[in-house]
Amino acid sequence: MSFRVAIMTDETGWHTGRLKKAFRVRDVEARCVDLADCRIDTTWRPHGLAIPGFGHALPDAVFVRGIAGGTFEQVTLRLGILHALRECGVPVYNDARAIERSVDKSMTSFLLNRYGVPTPATWAAESTAHAQRVLMRETAAGRQVVMKPLFGSQGKGLKKPGVRLPSLKAFSQVAYLQRYVDTGTPGFDWRVLVIGGKAIAAMKRVGGEDWIHNFARGARCEPAELTPALTEAAVRATAALGLDYAGVDLIPAEGGRPVVLEVNGVAAWRGLQSVTPLDIAALLVDDFLDRKLAVSKGTLALASGDERV
Template sequence: MTDETGWHTTRLKRALRARGCEGRCVDLADCGFDLTRHWHGLSIPGYGRELPDAVIVRGIAGGSFEQVTLRLGILHALRELGVPVYNDARAIERSVDKGMTSFLLHRAGIATPAAWVTESAPHAQRIVMREGAAGRALVLKPLFGSQGKGLTRAGHVDGAPAALPRLAPYGHVAYLQRFQAARTAPGFDWRILVVGGRAVAAMRRISAGWIHNVAQGARCEAADIPPALADLAIRATAALGLDYAGIDLMPAGEDRADGAGAVVIEVNGVAAWRGLQSTTEVDIAGLLVDDLLQRRLGIPLLADAVQGSAA
C-alpha cells in the first residue's frame, strides 16, 4: 500500500520476486468498502473477490480526517479478515501520533525526553515559560508530522528567551518535547532500523543545524550498533507493537561510544530507508520481506533466494 511509487517500492517488488512472490502497488485512496460486490466487503483495485496474501504499508497519503480514517479503516478490515498487515493500522496509529508515542515509551520505562501535549495555548505558554526559566529549550512539533518539517524551538534558546509560536499551523495542538542539545560539533543523532525484533542496521545523521533529518540536509554516516542502543531501539519498537520501525535516538549527557544514556526522540512506523541503505551492504528490503514471509506468513525461505538477494 503506497501513495507513490519509486525507489522503495521498486526495492520491495524486486525482493518479493527473488522469493517467488508478486508485489503490486495499490493506493489506499483507491480502496473502499463495498458490501454488495464481494464476500469480504472490500474494494481493492486488481483483486476483485480475492484478497492479497499480505500487505506491506509503504505510504498513506495525507488528507481530511475522514479520508485518513477510511484509509486506516481498510487496513483494520484487512487484519480482521486475517490478512497480515505489516505494520498494521493499530501500530501505525500509535507511531504517527507523537503524543501517544511519548506516552507509550514512558509507560514502558524507555528513556525518552519529557513531553507535553495540550490543546490549551495558555497552558502551553506556561510550560514554555517554566522550562525557559529553568534554562531549558523545548521543541514544538506537529502532532502528525515527519521528515523534520514544522519543527521550532521555544523557551531558553541559544541564550535568549523564545516565545511559543501561534498554534493554528499546528492544528491548535501543542506537542512540546524537551530539547536534547547536541554534544558534538557538528551534532548528530542515530537512526536504527529494527525488523522482526532485531536491530539490523544503523547510521549517524550528522548536521550543522539542530535538526538531523536527511530530508532537511543531514549527512548519513555508517555506524555500528552498540548493544545499549540496540536494546533501546528494540524495546521502543515493541512498546508500539510495530513489526519494523526506524528509531531515532539522541545522546544524553556525555557522548559515549557505547550509546549508554541515549534517549528515544522519534519512532517511525512507516520508515523510509534510502539514506540508511546508502550506508550499509545489508539488503533492507530483503530483510523486511523475509520477516513478513517467515514470521507473519510462516513461509520457509528458499536458500537460493537468500543468496540471490545477498548478491
C-alpha cells in the same frame, strides 16, 4: 494460485522497486496499491472490501510502505481499510493499530514513557495557557523545548520557541512540546532500523538544516556502530508500539546515553541503505514472509480458500 501481496504505497519509486525485486526472489507476486484507491463497499461480495487489482478477492498479505496525508476523514478511511483487511484475516505489516500509535507523536511519547524507554520529557495538550506555563518553566530552568506538529515527518514544521509560545493555529490547535537535547555542532542523531524484534543496522545523521537532522533536510548519513545501548533502546521502543518493523530516531543525552525521540512505523531506508552493505528490502521481505506469515499460517489457510478466487 500464486501467493499475492499488496504493497500499500502512495508513490512508487526506489523503495517499492526494491521491495518488488525482493518479493520476486521469493517467488511472490507483489502489486503496488494506493490506499486512497481502495474502498469499503458492502455490496462488493464476499468481503465488502474493494482492493484495486484483486477483483473480488483480497491479497494474501499486505505490506504497508506508505500512507498519503490528507484530511482527518481521508486518513481515517485509509487506516480503516487496513483495519478491515485485518478483520478479514489478511496479515498486515505494520498493522493499522501500530501505525496509529507511531504516527501520533503524543501516543508514541506516552507509550515510550509507560514502558520505561528513555525519552525526553514531553507535554501534549490543547491548552495554550498550559503549554505557555511549560515553556516558561523550562526556560526559567535554562532549558529549551522543541514544538512539533502532532502528525508529521522528515523534520517539517519543527520550531524552537523563545519565551512566547507561537500560535497553535499552525499546529492544528495542539501543543506538542519536547525537551530539547543539544548534541553540539554539528548536531547529530541516530537512526536504527528494527526488523522482527532485532536491530539490523544503524546510521548517524550529521548536520542538516540547523538543528534538524533529517536525511530529507540535508543531513549527512554516516555508518554507526550498533552498540548494546542503541540496540536495547531501539528494540524496546519498537516493542512498546507493537511494530513489526520501525525506524527509531535516537539522540545522545547526558552521559551519552541514547534516548528515543521518535518511532517511524512507515520507515524509509534509502539513507541507511547508502551506508550499509545489507540488503534492507530483502531483510524486510524475509521477516514478513518467514516470521509474520508463519505466525499467521492458520489464518492464511482459512483466508485464502475458495472465497478468494
